[in-house]
Amino acid sequence: MGENSKNKRRCSFCGRPESEVGFLITGMSGYICDSCSQQAYEIVQEAMKSSGNGASRLDLEELPKPVEIKEFLDQYVIGQDDAKRYLSVAVYNHYKRLLQKPGKDDVEIEKSNIIMVGSTGTGKTLLARTIAKLLKVPFTIVDATVLTEAGYVGEDIESLLTRLLQVADYNVAEAERGIVFIDEIDKIARKGDNPSITRDVSGEGVQQGLLKLLEGSIVNVPPQGGRKHPDQKMIPVNTKNILFICGGAFDGIERKIAQRLNTNVVGYGAAKEVTKIDRSNMMQYIAPQDLKSFGLIPEIIGRLPILTYLNPLDRNALRNILTEPKNSIVKQYVKLFEMDGVKLVIQPEVYEFVVDKAIEYKLGARGLRSIVETIMMDVMFEMPSMKVKEYELTLDYARQQMEKANISRLQNA
Secondary structure, eight states, X not given: OHHHHHHHOBOTTTOXXXXXXXXXXXXXXXXXXXXXXXXXHHHHHHHHHHHTOSXXXXXXXXXXXXXXXXXXXXXXXXXXXXXXXXXXXXXXXXXXXXXXXXXXXXXXXXXXXXXXXXXXXXXXHHHHHHHHTTOSSOEEEEEGGGBOOTTSSSBXXXXXXXXXXXXXTTOHHHHTTOEEEEEOGGGGSOSOSXXXXXXXXXXXXXXXXXXXXHHOOXXXXXXXXXXXOTTOOOXXXXXXXXXXXXXXXXXXXXXXXXXXXXXXXXXXXXXSOOOOOOGGGGGGGOOHHHHHHHTOOHHHHHTOOEEEEOOOOOHHHHHHHHHSSTTOHHHHHHHHHHTTTOEEEEOHHHHHHHHHHHHHHTOHHHHHHHHHHHHHHHHHHHGGGSOOSEEEEOHHHHHHHHHHHHHHHHHHO
């Protein structure tokens, strides 16, 4: 009897009985099977995509002004006021360029790509991730370390735009007004000044390939990424209105800056009073010629007209990073303990101890996390099984944990 009733109920779309399909969804006056509902969903998605081919409208009045953008960044990133100002102005001008109407004066606002230089852990990638939350245009972060020249093992340069297309749901008009943050740009620096028999496929070759993207041209982009799908149909993307922000640690560039600043002038210029150089923060004196001596080709430096730097984190900045931002390290651990019903209290001296260790290790803000993780590991292991409502982290315990970690590393070395 049950079998007959199963055969009586059929999908109103494909006509198959219930026994031949996965399941039937009952409606007011009919049924739909699982495969038909899946197909219907795909048809609706395709229809919505085709109806949304145009770019979304922007209104300059509603968009955040540079001061508002900087205030938003201040909530998440400590210090780095110069870099924040440059970024805020660049993003706002990018909006204005997109909203520019052709006038009688034929003045066309061109884009100003940015390059940010700063040692590891100073907040380059964090700035990019934070600003992405605020933007009204597609934004993506890509890594330059995997890029190689076309025809070699690694990612093609066009894959940068594949990622932007994916973020824009393959809406080309929307992607053509997006922002791309290229991280680790220093890793594609020229390996040496002397011409070699072997090609520099992951260094200078990539820089030459990036030129047309940065300048603004129509690039054929593989929608599913490079070489795994050789028969795929290419999508032409115009990069004229895509803003590129590049960031890199440029480890060792301080020596290049020092060499340039130390060149002595012979003659009348030598008698002039020389301004005192701050040796602890050489990055503030960075100039385009330092990037050239580091290994970037002049053509790519010319296409990145705005050069800004991030200050190395001093003691006060590291102390603030521990507790002040919305997503600070300490707040994250308090939240972790809260989920187990435990209130975490940390003595103020522990913060000073963690900062001292971070300065000693020279790892910037990332070093703070690894130190806190080392101190908290045993507590996080034992705490969920213990029936306590509050835990106080003391300086003695923090010292003990760090010493224990250092001894174990020495024994393993």
